Amino acid sequence: METSFPRCFGSSLILISIIYISKHLNLNMQTVLKGWVENVREIGNIRFFVVRNSSGLTQVTAKKGDVPEEVFKIISEIGKEDCVDVRGRLVESKIAKTGKELIPDSIKILSKAEKPLPLDLQVGAEKDTRFNYRFIDLRDKKIQKIFILKNRVIELFREFFKNNGFIE
Known part of the structure; x- marks a missing residue:
């Protein structure tokens, strides 16, 4: 049976699980997050999406002007269950459920979900x-x-x- 949901991580599986393991994680460090998009929201000039992987859920937040314009545009193309690769800085957040969120420097859609x-x-x-x-x-x-x-x-x-x- 052919599928539109390929394994999207390839051979190098770099996960953000260190966030949940280490309490001494340096904020603003460059981080790679790969997983499936749980949901996408937009409130004014801020776009959010939550990425799910084996480590749990991580919120990615992009504020217009604070991230490259191409990154802000790509978020509008992301849909539920799309497979993504997000690279950016990890920062503290009072809004995110985990207390940390990722500010993206680059986003790559690895695989679009079937709609x-x-x-x-x-x-x-x-x-x-x-x-x-x-x-x-x-x-x-x-x-x-x-x-x-x-x-x-x-x-x-x-x-x-x-x-x-x-x-x-």
Whole structure:
């Protein structure tokens, strides 16, 4: 089955997970963020979008005049579930849920999402549709937690049997 949702990160997967691990992260440091766009908003001369990856959610904020004009224009082309590569400076924010936001210096759309999406992650869909588009369904945190739990149970079984002299 051909898909419009290719794996967009390529071989170098540089994530922003250090934000969530290190409390001593230097602000204004150059940061690379890759992931899927959760939502896009515009309020006056400010454009926001939230990027989701395995580390969680990160808000990207662009104020007209503070970012290059081409970056501001690209944000208007970004849609929900598009795969993006954002490079910029990490700053503190009282508005962003994580307390930090990314001010973009460059944005690259790696892959545009199919419109309309075959299933909505927030609403859900029929079981057959979810199975046909499993790669989208797996972006749902609830579904991810099920797979993480299943993986942990299998690890514990494997560890128990190995410790008791069984072979696989």
